[in-house]
Each structure stands twice: as structure tokens, then as C-alpha cells.
Amino acid sequence: MSKVWLxxxxxxxxxxxxxxxxLAKGERVVATARNIGQLDDLVNQYGDQIRVVTLDVTVEEAAQAAVQVALNAFGRLDVLVNNAGYGDIRPFEETSSEDFKTLMDTCFYGVVYLTRAALPIMRKQRSGHILNISSVGGRLATPGSAAYHAAKWAVGGFTEAVAMETAHFGVKISALEPGGMRTNWVGRAINKRPALLPDYEASVGALLKMMDDLQGQEKGDPVKVADVVLQLAYADELPAHLLLGVDAAQGAELAEQQRAADAKRWHEVTISTEYE
Known part of the structure; x- marks a missing residue:
């Protein structure tokens, strides 16, 4: 039997x-976007197999309404994929509080709102998969993406905690952490780059130059990632975190090595704070 996706x-x-x-697998899908005109071809191709919903994930009431569309159309909800998000590469000092909050609202609170809307349904069904598209940037950081990393690290902690709460009644939750993919994420992230303050040329400026070279040459194939997502939606067990991509695995390993080295170097300070 096919599953119902949002x-x-x-x-x-x-x-x-x-x-x-x-859709190609025969699943029934509630597809959401800010501009649903982008989905017209899929509606024409798949008809009653798909419902499209205009959704701003930063609005909690809209998240509730999108989940209700799935119930009204298909009678259940089996898989929630929290994918909406974007990057914005600039120094923290040159990121306004409004822009920082908007990114957090999209990349983190969107996950919270959709999960809150879907979870009661899945709990009553005693089954469901929630797949949160995070990033290797939820395990490591680079200069110029303080808001993005804050959001993705938050997604990872949120996912891990809620997964522990829901596993015993059949709801499986995982944070997927891909590396670079050819989805034009880089192009959008650097599209609004500021004129850097000179003091940030050595850090954020260097990262922006690297991103220019990387754009369109990322190692990750989003089609293959999508295939993995379909497999996970039928898995009996899920890891709380799943790296996707060779670059993601390598980057995460280097970050863990640095943390381990720091922990060893500062161990005496760490244990010095205990009551005698």
C-alpha cells in the first residue's frame, strides 16, 4: 500500500x-511551496495522486492547515519531509537581527511547526516517519553562516530528543545531513552577499571565493539523495542522524577529530570544576 507524504x-x-x-513510486503526496505554480506540471502528470498547498513554514497555522489537507484528501499522513530552507552567507556582524530571525524561523521553526502538526496524527496511527533535511552544517561550522549553523544544529538536537520520545509508539524521526549538492543552494546563499568589512575578508571572504569555485561542482547528487529518502520512509529503524555524501562524512570526521583534540587538551580544566 502506498504511503501519504507531506x-x-x-x-x-x-x-x-x-x-x-x-510520485513516480506511486505514493500520494501533499507538495508544498511558496509558489505552487512551480508544481503545475506534476499536477498535470499525476492528477489525484498529488495535492499542492501554498505554505510559508514560518506560520504555525499554515503548517496545521497543510497537514489537514493530507487528512482531508488521503485520510492519513505517513511521511513528513521537512525540507524547506535556505542559506545566507555573510558575516554575523553584517547580518541584521531580522534576517537572522527569518532564517531561523524557516530552517528551524518550520521543522518545529510541521512536526507539531503531524505528530498527534502519527501517534494515533502508531506509525509514521519524520525526515528532517538538515545538513553536515549541523555538525560543523564555517565562517559566514552563523544563522544557518544555529538553525541546523538546533534541528539536530530537536530531532534527537523527539525521536527518543516517540520511538516506542512507532514514530521514527531522523535528521538527514547532506554535504554539498547540485541544487543551486550555493548560488542562492551568496546571491545577496554584502560588501564585506575589510576585517572579514580573511575569513568570510575566503569562504565566498571557495563557494564561487564550488558552485555547480558539488559532489552530491540530489536525485540519489531523494532515492535514499524513499528508502528511509520504509525503514523499520532510523538513525537519529544520517550523513549523506563523501564530503559530509569527511567534514564531520575532521570536526570530531578537532573536538576530541580540544577535549584532551583542556581535560584538566574540564574536571577542575567538581566539588572536592
Whole structure:
């Protein structure tokens, strides 16, 4: 029997790939996007197999309404893919509080709101998969993405905690942590780059130059990532965190090595704070 999916950020990028893969498999999908016109071709191709919903994930009432569409159309909800998000590469000092909050609202609170809307349904069903598209940037950081890393680290902690709460009644939750993919994430992230303050040229400026060279050459294939997402939606067990991509695995390993080295170097300070 096919599953019922709700996928955020379906209009483009990885969300579009996941939506296409699910529909091709015969799944029933509620596809959401800010601009649902991007989904017209899928509606024409798949008809009653798909419902499209205009969704701003930063609005909790809209998240509730999107989940209700799945119930009204298909009678249940089996898979939630929290995919909507974006990057914005600039120094923290040159990121306004409004821009920082908007990114956090999209990349983190969007996950919270959709999960809150879906979880009661899945709990009553005693089954469900919630797949949160995070990033290797939820395990390591680079200069110029303080808001993005804050959001993705938050997604990882949120996922791990809620997964522990729900596993015993059949709801499986995982944070997927891909590396670079050819989804134009880089192009959008550097599109609004500021004129850097000179003091940030050595850190954020160097990262921006690297991103320019990387754009369009990322190692990750979003079509293959979408195939993995379909497999996970039928898995009996899920890891709390799953790295996707050779670059993700390598980057995470280097970050863990640095943390381990720091922990060893500062061990005496760490244990010095205990009561005698």
C-alpha cells in the first residue's frame, strides 16, 4: 500500500527531487511551496495522486492547515519531509537581527511547526516517519553562516530528543545531513552577499571565493539523495542522524577529530570544576 507524504519546499531543489521520486513510486503526496505554480506540471502528470498547498513554514497555522489537507484528501499522513530552507552567507556582524530571525524561523521553526502538526496524527496511527533535511552544517561550522549553523544544529538536537520520545509508539524521526549538492543552494546563499568589512575578508571572504569555485561542482547528487529518502520512509529503524555524501562524512570526521583534540587538551580544566 502506498504511503501519504507531506513535503515542504517542493518547488525546487532537493524538495522537488523528493516529490518527483515519491510520485513516480506511486505514493500520494501533499507538495508544498511558496509558489505552487512551480508544481503545475506534476499536477498535470499525476492528477489525484498529488495535492499542492501554498505554505510559508514560518506560520504555525499554515503548517496545521497543510497537514489537514493530507487528512482531508488521503485520510492519513505517513511521511513528513521537512525540507524547506535556505542559506545566507555573510558575516554575523553584517547580518541584521531580522534576517537572522527569518532564517531561523524557516530552517528551524518550520521543522518545529510541521512536526507539531503531524505528530498527534502519527501517534494515533502508531506509525509514521519524520525526515528532517538538515545538513553536515549541523555538525560543523564555517565562517559566514552563523544563522544557518544555529538553525541546523538546533534541528539536530530537536530531532534527537523527539525521536527518543516517540520511538516506542512507532514514530521514527531522523535528521538527514547532506554535504554539498547540485541544487543551486550555493548560488542562492551568496546571491545577496554584502560588501564585506575589510576585517572579514580573511575569513568570510575566503569562504565566498571557495563557494564561487564550488558552485555547480558539488559532489552530491540530489536525485540519489531523494532515492535514499524513499528508502528511509520504509525503514523499520532510523538513525537519529544520517550523513549523506563523501564530503559530509569527511567534514564531520575532521570536526570530531578537532573536538576530541580540544577535549584532551583542556581535560584538566574540564574536571577542575567538581566539588572536592
Amino acid at each position: 513535503i515542504t519546499g517542493s518547488g525546487s531543489g532537493l524538495g522537488r527531487n523528493i516529490t518527483e521520486a515519491a
